Amino acid sequence: MFDRGTDHSPSLKQIEINTIAASYAGLAERVPDVHRHVLNFWGKSDEAAKILTNNAIKGISEGIAKACQMYGSSEAVVLFLVEKVSRNIFDQRCLEMELWNKNIRVIRRQTLDVYERGALDDEKRLFVDGYEVAVVYFRTGYNPEDYHDAECWDARLLIERSKAIKCPDIATQLVGTKKVQQEIARSGVVEKYLSECPKSAERIRATFVGLYSIDEGPEGDEIITKAMEDPESFVLKPQREGGGNNIFGEELKQLLGNIKDGPKRSAYILMDRIKPQTVKNYLLHPGSALKLSECVVELGVFGVYISKCRKMIMNESPGHLLRTKSTEFADGGVSAGVAVLDTPYLT
Numbered sequence: 377m378f379d380r381g382t383d384h385s386p387s388l389k390q391i392e393i394n395t396i397a398a399s400y401a402g403l404a405e406r407v408p409d410v411h412r413h414v415l416n417f418w419g420k421s422d423e424a425a426k427i428l429t430n431n432a433i434k435g436i437s438e439g440i441a442k443a444c445q446m447y448g449s450s451e452a453v454v455l456f457l458v459e460k461v462s463r464n465i466f467d468q469r470c471l472e473m474e475l476w477n478k479n480i481r482v483i484r485r486q487t488l489d490v491y492e493r494g495a496l497d498d499e500k501r502l503f504v505d506g507y508e509v510a511v512v513y514f515r516t517g518y519n520p521e522d523y524h525d526a527e528c529w530d531a532r533l534l535i536e537r538s539k540a541i542k543c544p545d546i547a548t549q550l551v552g553t554k555k556v557q558q559e560i561a562r563s564g565v566v567e568k569y570l571s572e573c574p575k576s577a578e579r580i581r582a583t584f585v586g587l588y589s590i591d592e593g594p595e596g597d598e599i600i601t602k603a604m605e606d607p608e609s610f611v612l613k614p615q616r617e618g619g620g621n622n623i624f625g626e627e628l629k630q631l632l633g634n635i636k637d638g639p640k641r642s643a644y645i646l647m648d649r650i651k652p653q654t655v656k657n658y659l660l661h662p663g664s665a666l667k668l669s670e671c672v673v674e675l676g677v678f679g680v681y682i683s684k685c686r687k688m689i690m691n692e693s694p695g696h697l698l699r700t701k702s703t704e705f706a707d708g709g710v711s712a713g714v715a716v717l718d719t720p721y722l723t
Contacts, residue, residue, distance in 0.1 A: 377389055377391055377650050377652045377672065377673070377674050377675070378652055378653040378673075379585070379650045379651060379652060379653075380651045380652070380653050381651070386653045387582075388583055388675075389583055389584070389585050389650055390583040390584060390585070391650070391674065392552075392554070392557060392613075393551070393552050393557060394552055394617065394676075395544050395548050395549055395551050395552030396514050396517065396518045396544050396548075396549045396552060396617060397514055397515050397516065397517070397518055397617070398676075398678065399464055399467055399468075399515070399711075400464075400467055400697050400710060400717060401432035401433045401436050401467070401470070401471065401678055401695060401697065402432075402433045402466070402467040402468070402469070402470025402471055403466070403467045403470065403717055404430055404432055404695065404696070404697045404698070404717055405430045405431065405432050405433045405434070405470070405695060406470075407430070407717050407718065407719050408427045408428060408429060408430055408719050411424075411427050411719045412424045412427050415427070423721075426721060426722060426723070427719055427721065428696075428719065428720055428722065430695045430696060430719075431694055431695050432678045432694055432695025432696065432697065433470050433471055433474055433695070434474065434694065434695075435678065435680055435692055435693075435694015435695055436471060436474075436678065436680055436694060436695075437471055437474035437475050437478065438680070438692075438694070439680035439681075439682060439690060439692070439694075440454060440471075440475060440480070440511055440513065440543065441475065441478050441480055442682060442689070442690055443510070443511045443541045443543070443682055444480055444510045444511055444541075446541065446682070446684070446689065447510035447511065447539075447540070447541055449508060449510060451508060452507075452508040452509060452510035453480075453481040453482065453483050453507045453508070453509060453510065454475055454480055454481070454482045454483075454509075454510060454511045454512075454513055455482075455483055455484075455485060455490075455502075455504060455507075455509045455511070455512045455513065455540075456468060456472065456482055456483070456484045456485070456513050456515060457485060457486070457487060457490070457512055457513065457514050457515060457516055457517060457535075458484050458485070458486060458515050458516055459486070459515070459516045459522075460486055462515070463711060464515075464711060468515055471513075472484075481507075483504070483505070483507055485504055485505075486516075487516065487517065487522065487523075487527075487528045487531045487532070488527060488528065488531065489504065489505075490504055490531040490534060490535065491527040491528070491530055491531035491534070492527075493505050494531065494534055494535075495534075496534065496537065496538055499539065500537065500538050500539045501538065501539055501540075502534070502535065502538035502539070502540040509538070509540045510540060510541065511540060511541045511542075511543060512535050512538075512540050512541070512542050512543065513543045514542075514543060514544065514549075517532065517549075518549070518617040519616070519617070532546075541682075552617065553615050554587075554613045554614070554615055554616075554644075554645045555589075555615055555645060557587060557645075558587040558588065558589055558645040558647075559589075561584050561586075561587040566580055566581055567581075585647060585648040585650060586646075586647065586648035587645060587646075587647050587648075588645060588646040588647070589645060590632075590641050590642070590644055590645065590646055591641070591642045592639065592641065592642065596641065597636075599646055600632055600636050600641070600646075603628065603629075603632060603646055604629050604632050604633065604636075607624075607625050607626065607628045607629040608624075608625060608649065609648065609649055610628065610646050610647065610648060610649055611623070611624060611628070611646070611647045611648075611649050612624075612628045612631065612632065612644050612645075612646055613644060613645050613646070613647055614643055614644050615643055615644070620707055620708050620709065620712045621707075622706075622707045624649070624706045624707065625706075652672040652673075653672075654670050654671060654672055654703060655670075655671050655672075655673065655700075656668055656669070656670060656671065657669060657671045657700055657718075659671065659700065659701070659702060659716050660716060661713070661716070669702045669703075669704075670702065670703045671700050671701060671702055671703060672700070672701060672703055673698055673699065673700045673718065674698070674699045674700075674701075674715075675696060675697070675698055675720070676696060676697035676698075676699070677693055677696050677697075678693065678694055678695050678696065678697065679691075679692070679693055679694075680692045680693075680694055696720070697717070698717070698718040698719060698720050699715040699716070699717065699718060700715060700716055700718040701714050701715035701716070702714075
């Protein structure tokens with residue numbers, strides 16, 4: 377997001393990293409066509425020509441296709457691990473169709489389907505309903521509710537033990553947790569992993585805002601005290617994914633007061649609250665009248681990364697996702713009905 381900072385000079389600041397079920401690539405790729413059509417309809421062809429092309433879903437499909445090629449069986453399929461009821465199925469279908477166009481078969485199954493009808497052979501190949509699985513693509517598995525009984529954990533363990541390529545594997549998923557991101561922000565950690573590229577480490581660190589541990593101990597006690605004294609300057613983040621879980625303002629102060637003397641505080645981190653630059657825009661929601669609103673935008677950059685042990689095979693940035701929401705909402709994404717998909721316009 378663009379942070380205005382104390383001197384009101386905007387700079388890009390990182391909100392978080394998501395390493396599982398990163399969605400809306402399929403729909404985001406189509407939004408530029410909508411905006412070009414609207415601008416051309418109103419005779420603004422010069423403005424329409426400035427709308428950026430977004431190849432997010434094409435790049436992601438190429439990454440999965442590369443993983444299938446590495447797996448080495450033309451008969452193996454890609455398993456989309458999905459929720460029982462998906463509100464975002466059309467976005468998933470965009471990726472599915474791209475893979476079918478590459479002659480890669482896709483099957484959709486739930487976690488319990490894997491438990492009930494999945495198995496490993498002697499070579500650790502994963503089979504589900506008789507299909508050999510080359511790649512498991514997770515669109516579920518990041519909420520506590522996704523593991524509602526022991527069978528779900530057994531299914532996840534079965535997948536992790538298999539030779540199928542995981543998107544993501546459990547280690548990569550954990551990298552996306554708030555606690556790991558907070559630890560990466562500690563002094564010297566980025567520099568440790570980029571010791572041969574100090575300028576890159578410096579550029580990355582410049583995008584960080586303060587991320588703080590509130591684990592039990594003097595360090596955690598000190599930052600909790602600061603946050604309770606000035607709750608508007610912080611965001612309380614639980615170890616959750618999927619959006620809509622962050623805590624602000626008086627609710628933050630009240631929750632910290634309730635958990636500050638016990639172990640439950642370790643389930644959260646604190647982050648400096650970004651003061652984003654605002655823009656005026658019209659947000660199109662079904663059943664709602666159009667009105668000019670004060671908005672903030674959040675830019676997501678999709679990444680495709682494949683590695684084999686410590687060897688990097690692919691590392692690409694195929695596209696982007698822009699979400700715009702009214703300033704009347706502190707938190708919440710597209711699925712929550714708060715934000716809308718948007719397109720960057722470069723002047």
